[in-house]
Each structure stands twice: as structure tokens, then as C-alpha cells.
Amino acid sequence: MSSEILTIAGKEFHSRLIVGTGKYPDFATMAKALAASGTAMVTVAVRRVNLDRTQESLLDYLDPEKYALLPNTAGCYSADEAVMYARLAREVGISNWVKLEVIGDPRTLFPDNEELLKATKILVSEGFVVLPYTNDDPVFARKLEDAGAAAVMPLGAPIGSGLGIRNPHNIMLILQNAKIPIIVDAGVGTASDAAIAMELGVDGVLMNTAIACAKDPVKMAEAMRQAVQAGRLAFEAGRIPRKAYASASTAMEGMIE
Amino acid sequence: MQIRLNGKMREVAEGSTISRLLDELALKPYQVAVQVNTDIVKRDRYPDLVLRQGDTVEVLTFAAGG
Numbered sequence: 001m002s003s004e005i006l007t008i009a010g011k012e013f014h015s016r017l018i019v020g021t022g023k024y025p026d027f028a029t030m031a032k033a034l035a036a037s038g039t040a041m042v043t044v045a046v047r048r049v050n051l052d053r054t055q056e057s058l059l060d061y062l063d064p065e066k067y068a069l070l071p072n073t074a075g076c077y078s079a080d081e082a083v084m085y086a087r088l089a090r091e092v093g094i095s096n097w098v099k100l101e102v103i104g105d106p107r108t109l110f111p112d113n114e115e116l117l118k119a120t121k122i123l124v125s126e127g128f129v130v131l132p133y134t135n136d137d138p139v140f141a142r143k144l145e146d147a148g149a150a151a152v153m154p155l156g157a158p159i160g161s162g163l164g165i166r167n168p169h170n171i172m173l174i175l176q177n178a179k180i181p182i183i184v185d186a187g188v189g190t191a192s193d194a195a196i197a198m199e200l201g202v203d204g205v206l207m208n209t210a211i212a213c214a215k216d217p218v219k220m221a222e223a224m225r226q227a228v229q230a231g232r233l234a235f236e237a238g239r240i241p242r243k244a245y246a247s248a249s250t251a252m253e254g255m256i257e
Numbered sequence: 258m259q260i261r262l263n264g265k266m267r268e269v270a271e272g273s274t275i276s277r278l279l280d281e282l283a284l285k286p287y288q289v290a291v292q293v294n295t296d297i298v299k300r301d302r303y304p305d306l307v308l309r310q311g312d313t314v315e316v317l318t319f320a321a322g323g
Contacts, residue, residue, distance in 0.1 A: 020322060022322045022323040023323070024321070043323055044322055045322025046319060046320070047317060047320035048317055049282070049316045049317060051262070051316075057288075058319060058321050059288060059318070074323070087297055088290040088297060091290035091291075091299070092290040092318055159323070208323030209323065212323075
């Protein structure tokens, strides 16, 4: 079984890297970056159609044969609002998958977990495949899993902050308790952050800003592809333990006395 | 008659259906979701649902996002 397969809700994806479609300098660059990333799933938002029609359409740049679309409920601050957007997303895309975001604070974009749990329960009962974006609280991650989430997506750091995995210990605790995939979503800044997340044993990483806002998004997308692969392989290889003192790599035997 | 479409007032013909509105906007039904007065309209109803004076219509699609 290839270490690159990510399975969520019984569906297999050939990449453990999920990439967002926001904030690219232009759609053409986005398309190249997504291709370089090797991703199998991309996030999209649900917004009013631009009636102006002079602007390009995102969907013209996303090949449905290559990428599964994962609609998000970005910008929603209540369970009711997020549920409404999830239902609208299902109408647009005829897919019942949703990256569920219920935001609690506009500066940090941290989730409002109370509302998130409420929305998760409603959407699960309506047959949605729910991937909630949450914080790194193992107790709460468990609640989301018990509520029927298909995966749990703890943040590494605030969205777009590039601060990396701020609390790897908590991410590991979440992993220990979870029977569903754990996907680190938010805060990745550069390749090593993605590798670190994968080395912890998470099932996947979701990122947007790290690629879209890099000086060279296409190059960064390639870096991230490699980082996610390397991190996963390292995890599966089983690292050496950390020790306080040295342990020589060369035997003393055979030296001139 | 006047409807509110994506936040702006718009003049449409009396008896316009969602299908007709989407045609006028050069939009394909499979690329959008439509909400009329806070109710999501299922795609199979687009040819039947007749808009009324003062209706609030939202037409949404997938946009860039993380």
C-alpha cells in the first residue's frame, strides 16, 4: 500500500497534500501550482456569482478530472451561517463534502468550537461528509469525531500566519485518540512545517497561503509535494529516539592502542 | 418587475423563471446554487419557479478560497 494514499470517508486520494485556491496572483499561476503540488483535492469557497462577467471563472482553471473540490464555509461566524453555506455548496457541486469552518475571531480566525460542533452535528445528520477546521484541543477533536466528522483538521497556527506547527505535542495527542484521519490545516509557512506535521504521523496537510503567497508559488508547491512525501516516509520509517547524550556511530574496536 | 439579485436591484420580465434569469445572465444551471428569499431552490425546479416582485435572489458559485 503506497504511503501516499489518503483515505477519507472511504474515498482514496493519491496525495496527502490538500491545497487551497485562494490568494494566487492569478488563476493561471494557481493552475500551475496545483499541478506542481500533485494534490488530488482542492478547497473552494461559495460566493455570489460575479454578474459583471468580465472576470474569469475559477472553475475554468480547475480540471474536475484531476481535482476533487472541497467547498469551505469560510467567513461564517455561526453554525446557522455555516450550515446554510454548506447546503448551498452541495447545490452547486452535487457533492456532499464540506470543509466546515465556523470562525470565532476575525483577527486570529480561530474556530468557534461550540458553534462548530453544533454545525457538525446538523450537517452529519443531513448526510454531509464533514471535515471540520478546529484548534489543537484533543478533547474537542474527540467530540468532533464522536459527532460524526469524517476527519478532524486541527490548525498548526493561525490561517495565513506561516508560523508552522505551534503545538506538535497536542497534535500527537489528537492522533493517539483518533480513529479518523487527522489533517493539519492552517499555519504552514514553508516546506519543513509540512514535513514536521507529517513526521508526527498526521494523515495529511492542508495549506493555501504558504503556496499562493510564496514568491514563486509553483516552486513552493513542488517543495510542499516533496516535503509531505518525505515527512510521511520518515514517519513510516520510524525515527530514532531523542537522547540527552551522544551515542557514537563508529565503534572503538580496531583502533591502534 | 423588480427583484433584488445578489444585493442589487434588477429589472426582470413578469413571470420570469429561474431558468430564464440564468439564461439572461449567461449562466449554466450546473455551475450555480440559487436561493430565493432564504430558501435554496433545487436545480430541477429552475424551469418552474416563477419569480415575484420584490423577491431576494442569490446566485452563488464556487470561488477561490482556502
